[in-house]
Amino acid sequence: MANELKHKDPGSELTQAEYIASDGTGHVFDSQATGDILYASSSTVLSRLAKGSDGNVLELASGLPAWTASPTIGSTSWGNANHAHAASNSGGTIAITSTTGTLAVGNGGTGATTLNNLITLGTHTTGNYAATVANATNGGTTIANSGSESAAITVALNFNDLTAAAVNVAADSIPFLDADGTATRIESIADLATAMAGANLTASSGQLVAGAAGASLGLVVALGG
Secondary structure: OOOEEEEOOOOOOOOHHHHOOOOOOOEEEOOOOOOOEEEEOOOOOEEEEOOOOOOOEEEEEOOEEEEEOOOOOOOOOEOOEOOOOOHHHOOOOOOEOOOOOOOOHHHOOOOOOOOOOOOOOOOOOOOOOOOOOOOOOOOOEEEEOOOOOOOOOEEEEOHHHOOOOOOOOOOOEEEEEEOOOOEEEEEEHHHHHHHHOEOOEEEEOOEEEEEEOOEEEEEEEEOOO
């Protein structure tokens, strides 16, 4: 019968020594090939299970061994783990509760025994990030809490930090809050003086000149030094 264990064909005669030989030549499987496995197909018969393909797993099918590429694994745990391939946890997370040693990164682990300071910015990460924020020299800001982990960095304006300079009313500008767009903008001092000019008050190169109708009072109001 196919795949069953049988005596090797002795030819015309099989000697006793050949019959009990222990070198593996005395008995063969029907259609035997390298990699085949011996198993009991019944309580009285030994049979051959043909080898499977590379990567196949041996499992029981209806009480007999069989090769499969997609094993069916029950819901019982492996080493106290809710393994991801369990019937009740398909696609879940492996939660191993009793292991020793460190699992390497290449095997899906962290390569470390603690999560403290495990990731180093710039070494284990890519993308843009700010490690620290610092005050620029005479930049007009005060920065606090920079460089400390999990800190709330604060940035405040500090006009006292700015460098003092003489104002050129004809060319310099000043910042202001634009009420139309609620945005911070700049305007030249000369344009500001022009906007403030009116009756008997004229602007020239950032300066306001006051005069009466028909006569000049000779009063000059300068907005800057």
